[in-house]
Amino acid sequence: MTINILAVDDEKDMTRLLQRTLEPELDCSVTKVFSGEMALNVLEQAVFDLVICDIKMPGMDGFELLERIRKKYPDLTVVMLTAFGNIESAVKAIKLGAYDFIPKPFEQDEIIFKTQKALERSLLIKENKALKRNKKGLHSLIGKSEPMQRVFDKINLVASSDVTVLITGESGTGKDLTARSIHALSPRKDKSFIPVNCPTIPEHILESELFGCKKGAFTSANRDKEGLFNEADKGTIFLDEIGDIGPSIQTKLLRVLQEKEIKPLGDTKTKKVDVRIIASTNRDLKKKIADNEFRQDFFYRLNVLPIELPPLRDRITDIPMIAEHLVIKHCKKMKKGMKMIAQEVMDLLMKQSWPGNVRELENIIVQGILYSKEDTLQLSDIPLVNSETNHKQVLGFSSKVISSLPYKEAKEKVLHAFNHDYIGAKLTMTGGNITQAAKQCSMDRQGLQQIMKRFGIDPDEYR
Ligand SMILES: Nc1ncnc2c1ncn2[C@@H]1O[C@H](COP(=O)(O)OP(=O)(O)OP(=O)(O)O)[C@@H](O)[C@H]1O
Numbered sequence: 001m002t003i004n005i006l007a008v009d010d011e012k013d014m015t016r017l018l019q020r021t022l023e024p025e026l027d028c029s030v031t032k033v034f035s036g037e038m039a040l041n042v043l044e045q046a047v048f049d050l051v052i053c054d055i056k057m058p059g060m061d062g063f064e065l066l067e068r069i070r071k072k073y074p075d076l077t078v079v080m081l082t083a084f085g086n087i088e089s090a091v092k093a094i095k096l097g098a099y100d101f102i103p104k105p106f107e108q109d110e111i112i113f114k115t116q117k118a119l120e121r122s123l124l125i126k127e128n129k130a131l132k133r134n135k136k137g138l139h140s141l142i143g144k145s146e147p148m149q150r151v152f153d154k155i156n157l158v159a160s161s162d163v164t165v166l167i168t169g170e171s172g173t174g175k176d177l178t179a180r181s182i183h184a185l186s187p188r189k190d191k192s193f194i195p196v197n198c199p200t201i202p203e204h205i206l207e208s209e210l211f212g213c214k215k216g217a218f219t220s221a222n223r224d225k226e227g228l229f230n231e232a233d234k235g236t237i238f239l240d241e242i243g244d245i246g247p248s249i250q251t252k253l254l255r256v257l258q259e260k261e262i263k264p265l266g267d268t269k270t271k272k273v274d275v276r277i278i279a280s281t282n283r284d285l286k287k288k289i290a291d292n293e294f295r296q297d298f299f300y301r302l303n304v305l306p307i308e309l310p311p312l313r314d315r316i317t318d319i320p321m322i323a324e325h326l327v328i329k330h331c332k333k334m335k336k337g338m339k340m341i342a343q344e345v346m347d348l349l350m351k352q353s354w355p356g357n358v359r360e361l362e363n364i365i366v367q368g369i370l371y372s373k374e375d376t377l378q379l380s381d382i383p384l385v386n387s388e389t390n391h392k393q394v395l396g397f398s399s400k401v402i403s404s405l406p407y408k409e410a411k412e413k414v415l416h417a418f419n420h421d422y423i424g425a426k427l428t429m430t431g432g433n434i435t436q437a438a439k440q441c442s443m444d445r446q447g448l449q450q451i452m453k454r455f456g457i458d459p460d461e462y463r
């Protein structure tokens, strides 16, 4: 596990110096921020082992930041950088709960030694907490909206048992993350989680990959081979994109689900396995069943507990949180100074329809971070077309996509997006108050309610 240190100083050179000194010596990752406000923002989104913080900063100074951190994250270790010889501020820092202080300018050895000591303390606290909790999981799946709360409830509900779970949802809605969260919260969390991306493995190889094979089972099988189900024994196997597998594998997997045993290719004996199965698909399996492409009995065995992930356009109130989380995740990954998102950008992000869901949002944010030269992501950094000013987009859809659809379908799609965007924005502004939102639309409450009903707009999502 990487050690994460947050360096807070309005002097960018100082944060850079801390990064250059500490990262190679302590095998850690240093995230740089340049104000107290940014530090608090980042702390809300990611977990850090240590904060190294300057005292004199414009806006919120180091003492205020320290006090806020002590209140909100009492276990987090904070070391303050103090001006050389200023005993008073060093004493004040310790009184306010800093673990240690380092006078500036510092020697390389001194900062490394003191940071190491501080990290040892963090580690101890962490181990104690882990012992008490012994549970981890949902932190990377973000969302406060009503539909996501329902998803979290279901994840918690299924995690402790061994029931088979089928996760459905459009591409990029977080199916993979959901499967990992279930495993991480389950009693199997210390055993393997084996993801299998079904469509990427050719059908004739998939069987031996999953169940293993005996030497000589086919021409290139020159030795016995264990399959992925074996590897996942006592753990979880995640059959990703299960809607795309052919009928013969469906039949074989059905047997595993029923009998809890596998038969390696070319073997005469079966073998018991203790594997929890989670499957996912972005396909409409009911339609595939109707088209005779998916076995109905297999579907029922898989669909014991379905979790449906809502598309991002149906949870626009989650977009700011997810976007901020993604900015922090990728600034850290790319080793860039931490950035914030300008309000105008956030407004625009909330107006898009996101056909590629969170994955598409993530791509846009990664590109934004790459383009941006400032501490804040601006509209010019974001490769999105503002639908109000550019006609290449129709409410977030490319006009190419829209014009390729039959008239009725295109109209319905645009109307749906328009109503969700327009009414969603009014409901967001009024905290889900329908009467006030209706006023802002210059219409009566009943009329607005009818439209909301027609387009499936749930006011609770905005409260
Ligand atoms: N609620 C969320 N909070 C934070 N990050 C998310 C959330 N949902 C998805 N992501 C991120 O978005 C990306 C896509 O998510 P994921 O791979 O889980 O989606 P998927 O439904 O499996 O997509 P696909 O159908 O394309 O395989 C990942 O990088 C994931 O970390």
Ligand SMILES: [Mg+2]
Binding pocket: 175, 176, 240
């Ligand atoms: Mg996936």
